[in-house]
Amino acid sequence: MTRLPAPSAVLEDQLCFALYAASRAMTARYRPMLDAIGLTYPQYLVMMLLWEEDHQTVGQLGTRLFLDSGTLSPLLKRLTTAGLVTRNRRLEDERSVSISLTEAGRALRDRAEAISGEIICALDLDRAEFSELKAKLQLVTDRMTAH
Structure with a gap:
């Protein structure tokens, strides 16, 4: 029988802090490489999803990335301004916006x-x-x- 870790108020004992520090270290390592291709880390995540499957809705992207539309919309607007994606209302559902890669987005x-x-x-x-x-x-x- 395994025992659970003991509760602690010591920072170094916290799994959440280990995950936080690892996440910050990982995104810091990505930053200069992403700067070189003109993307932020969240933009890079969106682009990866679109490279996997183009023409996704804002809702689909948000679900996969655990982001709400309030966070995702400005990010997608910046990707559109950069010429990497297009945003279009879906014909079958005007409330839904489809995000598609441009040639420049695919080339990245x-x-x-x-x-x-x-x-x-x-x-x-x-x-x-x-x-x-x-x-x-x-x-x-x-x-x-x-x-």
Whole structure:
């Protein structure tokens, strides 16, 4: 039988702080590479979803990224201004906005894949470690968002 960790008010004992620090370190590592291609980290996440599947609604993107439309809309407006995506009301539902890649947005994918490779190298985890860490983080997300 496993025991739960003891409750603590010490910062270094907190899983939330370890996740926070790791997240900040990760996004800081991304920043100069993303600056070079003109994207912020949240914009990069949106672009990755569109590279996976083009023509998604704002709602679909928000659900996948855990972002509300109030946060996502200005971000998408900046991507539109940069010429990377287009935003169009869907014919079948005027309330819904479809986000699509432009040619410039599609062309950015190769440069972004190189960024992913650099991050993988910086982490220096083998495939099993990488998969295990990702699975554990997904478990944390699932448990913290369960209703």
